[in-house]
Amino acid sequence: MSGQVSEAAIQDGVTERRMNMIDAINDALDIMLERDPDVIVLGEDVGYFGGVFRCTAGLQEKHGKTRVFDTPISECGIIGVAVGMGAYGLRPVPEIQFADYIYPGLDQLISEAARLRYRSACDYIAPLTVRSPFGGGIFGGQTHSQSPEAIFTHVSGLKTVIPSTPYDAKGLLISAIEDNDPVIFFEPKRIYNGPFSGYYDKPVEPWKKHPQSIVPEGYYKIPLGKARKVTEGDTLTILAYGTMVHVAEAVCREKGVDAEILDLRTLVPLDIEAIEASVEKTGRCMIVHEATRTSGFGAELSALVTERCFYHLEAPVERVTGFDTPYPHSLEWAYFPGPVRIGDAIDKILKD
Amino acid sequence: MADRPDTSRPSGSNKPALELHVPEPKYRPGDEVDYSDLDIPAPGAQPRPDETADPKDMRELAYGLVRVLGEDHQAHGPWDPKLDPDTLRTMLYNMALVRAFDDRMFRGQRQGKTSFYMKCTGEEATSVAAAMALASDDMVFPSYRQQGILIARGYPIVEMINQIYSNKGDKLKGRQLPIMYSSREHSFFSISGNLATQTPQAVGWAMASAIKGDSRIAATWVGEGSTAEGDFHSACTFAAVYNAPVILNVINNQWAISSFSGFAGAERTTFAARALGYGLAGLRVDGNDALACYAAQQWAATRARANAGPTLIEYFTYRAEGHSTSDDPSGYRSAQEREEWPLGDPVMRLKRHLIAIGEWDLERQEKMDLECAERVKAATKEAEKNGILGHGMHHPFHTMFEDVYEELPWHLEEQAAQAIREREIKWPEGRPKS
Numbered sequence: 001m002s003g004q005v006s007e008a009a010i011q012d013g014v015t016e017r018r019m020n021m022i023d024a025i026n027d028a029l030d031i032m033l034e035r036d037p038d039v040i041v042l043g044e045d046v047g048y049f050g051g052v053f054r055c056t057a058g059l060q061e062k063h064g065k066t067r068v069f070d071t072p073i074s075e076c077g078i079i080g081v082a083v084g085m086g087a088y089g090l091r092p093v094p095e096i097q098f099a100d101y102i103y104p105g106l107d108q109l110i111s112e113a114a115r116l117r118y119r120s121a122c123d124y125i126a127p128l129t130v131r132s133p134f135g136g137g138i139f140g141g142q143t144h145s146q147s148p149e150a151i152f153t154h155v156s157g158l159k160t161v162i163p164s165t166p167y168d169a170k171g172l173l174i175s176a177i178e179d180n181d182p183v184i185f186f187e188p189k190r191i192y193n194g195p196f197s198g199y200y201d202k203p204v205e206p207w208k209k210h211p212q213s214i215v216p217e218g219y220y221k222i223p224l225g226k227a228r229k230v231t232e233g234d235t236l237t238i239l240a241y242g243t244m245v246h247v248a249e250a251v252c253r254e255k256g257v258d259a260e261i262l263d264l265r266t267l268v269p270l271d272i273e274a275i276e277a278s279v280e281k282t283g284r285c286m287i288v289h290e291a292t293r294t295s296g297f298g299a300e301l302s303a304l305v306t307e308r309c310f311y312h313l314e315a316p317v318e319r320v321t322g323f324d325t326p327y328p329h330s331l332e333w334a335y336f337p338g339p340v341r342i343g344d345a346i347d348k349i350l351k352d
Numbered sequence: 353m354a355d356r357p358d359t360s361r362p363s364g365s366n367k368p369a370l371e372l373h374v375p376e377p378k379y380r381p382g383d384e385v386d387y388s389d390l391d392i393p394a395p396g397a398q399p400r401p402d403e404t405a406d407p408k409d410m411r412e413l414a415y416g417l418v419r420v421l422g423e424d425h426q427a428h429g430p431w432d433p434k435l436d437p438d439t440l441r442t443m444l445y446n447m448a449l450v451r452a453f454d455d456r457m458f459r460g461q462r463q464g465k466t467s468f469y470m471k472c473t474g475e476e477a478t479s480v481a482a483a484m485a486l487a488s489d490d491m492v493f494p495s496y497r498q499q500g501i502l503i504a505r506g507y508p509i510v511e512m513i514n515q516i517y518s519n520k521g522d523k524l525k526g527r528q529l530p531i532m533y534s535s536r537e538h539s540f541f542s543i544s545g546n547l548a549t550q551t552p553q554a555v556g557w558a559m560a561s562a563i564k565g566d567s568r569i570a571a572t573w574v575g576e577g578s579t580a581e582g583d584f585h586s587a588c589t590f591a592a593v594y595n596a597p598v599i600l601n602v603i604n605n606q607w608a609i610s611s612f613s614g615f616a617g618a619e620r621t622t623f624a625a626r627a628l629g630y631g632l633a634g635l636r637v638d639g640n641d642a643l644a645c646y647a648a649q650q651w652a653a654t655r656a657r658a659n660a661g662p663t664l665i666e667y668f669t670y671r672a673e674g675h676s677t678s679d680d681p682s683g684y685r686s687a688q689e690r691e692e693w694p695l696g697d698p699v700m701r702l703k704r705h706l707i708a709i710g711e712w713d714l715e716r717q718e719k720m721d722l723e724c725a726e727r728v729k730a731a732t733k734e735a736e737k738n739g740i741l742g743h744g745m746h747h748p749f750h751t752m753f754e755d756v757y758e759e760l761p762w763h764l765e766e767q768a769a770q771a772i773r774e775r776e777i778k779w780p781e782g783r784p785k786s
Contacts, residue, residue, distance in 0.1 A: 040563065066563045072593055077552050077586030084556025084570075087541060088491075090563070092556075104582070111546040112553070118755045120534040120542035121524045125758075156756050180758045225761070269761035 015217040020207040021192045024166035024215050025055045025131070028173040029093065031219050033063045036091060039177060041068040043078060043095030043131075052097060053133055053192060075105035079130065083112050086126040093177055099134035099186060100143040106151070113182040114157030129176040129183045134162075135243050135290050136322075137190035137200070137336055141329040147242075147291035147322070152184045153267045153300065159183045160267040161224060164191065164245040165212030168265060171222030179224060188242035198247035198338040227271035229278075233260035236284035236349055239275060239301055241265065244288045244337065251342045257350070259286075267297055272304065279305055283314040284349050290337060293321040320345045375614030377685065385688035392694055395419040395641075396429025403651055404660040407633045414624040414634035417668060420643035421701050425708035433485075433647040437711040443484055443642055444706060445720060447476040447699045450500045452724035453509060456732060457516055461530075461677045465740040466516050468530045472497045474672030474690075477642040477698035478603050479573070480504045482667075485649035486571060491561075493541040493554035493572035496531055497603065501573075505538045509728065513735035518746060521738030525747040525755075547578040551587035551600065558598035558656070559590070569656040571599040571649070576623050576666075577608020580616045588630040588664065597656035599649065600632070600664045603639065605671035610684040627664035639669030640695040642702045669695070744783075749775065 019027065032039045041056055047070035050057030060068040071078050075096055082092040096102045102109075113126040136145030152160045159181050163169035169187065176183040190196050194206045207213035230245055235258040240248045245263045252259040260278050264271065279285045285305045287298040298319040305317050320337045328335050379385050398418045401410055420427050427434075435443075454471040461469040472479065479500030483492065492501055502512060514521035516530040524534060534542035541550060541557075554572035561568050574584060579602055591598050602623045606613050616623075627634025633655060637648045645667060652663035670693045674681045706712030739745020753760060753768040760768070775783070 040560075072586075072589050074586045074589060076582055077590050080549065080552025080583060080586055081556030081559055081590055084493075084553035084558075085560040085563075086556075087553065088557045088560035088564075090560045107546060107583070108549060108552070112544060112549050115544075116542060117758070119524065119528050119532070119544070120536075121527065122755055123534045123536040124542050159757070269757075269763070272762060 016214045017217060018208045018213050019166045019170075019215040020194065020213065021163070021166045021169045021187065022054050024170040025173060025187065026057060026059070027215070028170040028177075029056060029059055030062065032093075032174060032177045033059060033067055035219065038089060038091045039067070040085060040090050040092045041095070042071050042082070042092060044071055044073055044097050046070060046095050051095065053189065055131070055187075056095070075101055075103070076108055079105035079108035079113065082128045082130075083108060083116065083126050086113075086128050087116075087124045091127050091177060093129045093131060096130060096132040098144050099132045099148055100146045102130070102132055102148065109152075109158065109182070109184075110155050114155045117181070118157060125180055126182045127180045129173070129179075129185050131173070131185045131187060133189035133192075134186040135188040135190055136327055136332065137196060137243060137290075139329065139332055140327070142326045145327040147186075147289065149184075149186060149267060150291060150295060150297045153297050157182065158268065159224060160186070161265065162186045162188065162241045162267065163265065164188065164242055164263050165195075165210070166207055166215050167212045168222055168228065168263075170215055171220055172224065172265060174219065175221045175224050178221070183224070186242070190243045191246065195246040196243055197250035198336075198342070199250070200333055200338075222265070224266045225269040225271055226265065227274040228263040228265055229274070230261040230263050231259060233258040234282055235259055236286055236346070237262065237275070237278040237282045238286045238288060239264060240288040241267065242290070244290060247338060248288050248342055251339045251346070254339070255343060255346060257346055259346075270304075272308070275301075275305065276308055279309040280312045283312050285309070285313070286318040286320060286345055286349055288320045288337060288342060290322050292324045293319060294324050296321055315349045318345045318349045375612070375619055377612035377614065379686040379689060381682055381684065381686055383686045383688070385686050385692045387692055387694045390694055393417050393419065395422040396431075398429065398431060400430035400651070403655040404658060405633065407628060407631055407661075410633055411628060414628055414636055415622055417636050417638055418644050418648055419638040419641055420647060421641045421705055425701070425704040427643055427705065431644055431647040433643055433650060435643070435646065437706070437709070439484070440702070440706055440711065443481055443646070444699070444702050444712070445724070446480045446484070446500065446504045447642065447702065448720060449509075449724045449727070450476045450480060450503050451699060452721070452728045453499065453503070453512070456725075456728045457513070458677060460516070460732065465736075466518070466530050467741055468677055469516065470496055470531055470676045471673045472499060474693075474697065475603060475605055475639065475669050476500050477645045477702070478601070478639045478667040478669060481642040481645035482571070482601060482649040485646045486653055487568070489539050490568055490653070491539045491541065491554070491557050491570045493550035493557070493570065494543060495547070495550065495573050495575055495578065495603075496543055497575070498573045499531065499533075502533060502535065502538065502540060505540065507535055507538050507540070509731045510734045513732055514738055517735055517738070517740045519735065519739035519741070520745045520747055521735065522747070525751045548574050548581035548583040548587075550574070551584050552590060554600075555587050555590045555594075555596045555598050558596040558662075559594050562594070562597055567657065569597040569599070569653060571601060571653075573601045573603060575608060576602055576604035576606075576613050576616050576618065577611060579623055579626070588626070588632060591662040592630045592632055595659065595661050597659070598662045599652040599656060600662065601649075602664065602666045603669060604666050605639075605669050607671045607675070607681075607685070609675045609679060612685075622666060624664060624666035630664075633661060633663040634666070635663060636666045636668060638695055639667030640698040640701060642698055643705070
């Protein structure tokens with residue numbers, strides 16, 4: 001664990017530590033394994049080895065191999081057995097090694113986990129939390145960079161959660177594990193070790209310089225369905241989540257734009273009240289995501305803002321997204337919705 | 353196009369032309385059926401290994417056919433479960449009740465009381481007898497053709513009919529297609545339309561039971577056609593890897609809608625033999641022999657309870673009726689198949705066995721058949737008081753939006769309000785009484 005007790009550590013008996021996102025996720029899992037004997041962590045390489053991103057490091061040794069264990073390489077099997085474990089009464093937390101590899105498990109997620117409560121009229125539920133690293137910016141090429149959140153937000157019965165800071169990652173993951181609905185928990189792997197400004201040619205900032213890396217020890221929750229106001233502003237509203245929260249923030253700081261950035265944190269259920277309040281105040285709305293544009297979650301956000309805040313809008317809603325191509329390897333930074341694309345969109349939306 | 357044949361090459365090359373094999377069933381509509389080449393071993397001839405046997409030593413059982421009831425209607429060999437006459441009579445009654453139920457529900461669909469139904473005629477033993485060999489709190493993950501499990505577990509048939517009619521008494525609130533039952537109280541998992549998804553779920557349930565140090569086991573049922581799904585492979589792999597206390601039942605009824613079992617791989621091997629590659633115990637059983645079905649399930653349950661490992665059981669049977677009320681099998685198979693099926697009818701075989709051992713007679717059989725028909729008829733009338741499909745006696749409108757999530761999120765609240773507005777536009781004077 002790289003975190004250490006911070007100077008202003010002890011407030012009301014709560015100790016805080018500096019953590020990166022990996023530590024925060026590990027800590028959330030550790031706490032939930034400790035608190036609830038029904039919590040089970042399973043997935044490829046999560047057991048003895050501690051996960052390819054170290055998110056489950058040490059957990060098997062501490063909690064035993066019937067609580068934290070390795071699985072065969074079968075996403076359909078991982079999700080399928082987790083649904084069965086949920087039907088028994090456990091609270092499984094399966095890991096899919098990369099979001100790009102969640103597709104073999106889609107039938108189990110869409111047809112089974114998402115529908116189980118509804119189709120059985122509450123006879124059975126699927127209280128699973130599927131953790132999966134997602135997003136690009138790491139030269140991951142086509143199959144280690146995708147952002148498939150829109151596939152899941154389109155499925156009734158699933159909740160989709162994406163943290164952007166260590167503090168949120170821990171609090172949201174604990175909420176997701178305790179939630180009785182199936183939750184897709186996407187972890188932006190680009191920001192596992194530090195917030196990313198979008199400037200790939202500059203040195204990476206570690207989390208320890210970021211205020212949101214101060215994470216309380218022990219159990220705490222951040223409610224699902226509530227956005228976080230990253231910055232307060234009057235000029236425009238930026239709706240973002242995951243890595244793009246940090247990129248948008250860096251661009252606005254650099255351009256001196258007084259934007260109100262909302263980190264959505266949960267895509268379904270969405271914090272519509274926070275979005276409406278902000279757009280009604282600023283009159284302008286920009287949506288930023290890494291995922292491809294067409295039918296991406298940005299389209300849903302744009303439609304909602306247009307439907308609900310139309311008379312407050314002073315400019316068309318802008319979407320800044322990845323291009324409608326598979327995620328490229330060598331041309332990663334031409335694909336990634338970085339500072340230039342965001343800056344250009346800000347100029348456009350402020351021109352009107 | 354680089355992957356097209358090279359037409360510039362002279363024909364008559366010395367390499368043989370490749371041929372694609374597309375399986376074809378032996379008999380199509382109108383064909384004479386001849387099952388004489390089907391290898392059906394004598395009842396009692398199969399060895400019964402100890403429940404803790406190593407799958408490697410059970411190879412023959414995956415290729416053979418475990419049978420108990422003979423042409424003489426007596427029980428033979430080591431697989432005879434030696435059930436007492438009362439249990440046998442209960443088994444016969446449950447199977448007869450399933451058949452009576454199927455007949456009436458099929459008719460109900462034809463009369464327009466519901467949209468859909470699926471019979472299990474000819475396969476009653478594979479659910480009733482197998483379920484009777486399990487403890488009532490062992491968890492079952494069925495497919496859509498195991499209504500016999502619910503009947504064997506004493507689920508009220510009125511509730512089954514309420515579900516089929518999607519009426520206001522339907523415990524699933526009219527959300528599910530008919531026959532997709534669910535009953536937690538009866539340890540009967542919610543049936544899904546998506547094939548084979550229940551198989552890894554059953555394994556996961558069994559793993560959970562083992563994680564918690566419980567003593568309950570899980571069993572799942574899947575058709576031979578659905579064994580081709582990737583989920584079935586996952587289920588077998590996970591069951592083997594974690595030594596899960598689970599029984600994987602494969603009902604090989606020869607047909608997956610219009611596709612014969614050859615399209616699931618039956619031309620080259622048995623379904624039980626697939627167990628061997630995974631390191632599972634594999635049993636191939638006469639699915640129309642209720643005693644063999646019971647014995648195999650009991651063997652596998654004992655094995656699972658002893659932490660000796662999972663079992664894959666293939667029940668060799670025949671789907672005597674169409675796939676569903678939406679299917680007409682005369683379009684793809686010979687009607688003679690059913691008549692000539694060499695393993696006979698499971699209900700008749702059990703009846704004859706009980707008569708042969710002096711524990712039953714035709715008079716009691718007639719009385720029982722009548723009682724089953726009357727019981728189903730009475731339940732149907734009772735269920736019809738709650739309405740039939742499309743006659744307006746369904747669950748309240750708002751229930752459509754409930755249980756998608758534990759709590760109703762804002763967007764579903766808004767959509768529920770919209771649905772109610774639409775009702776008011778449709779019926780400004782209030783809904784007419786049906």
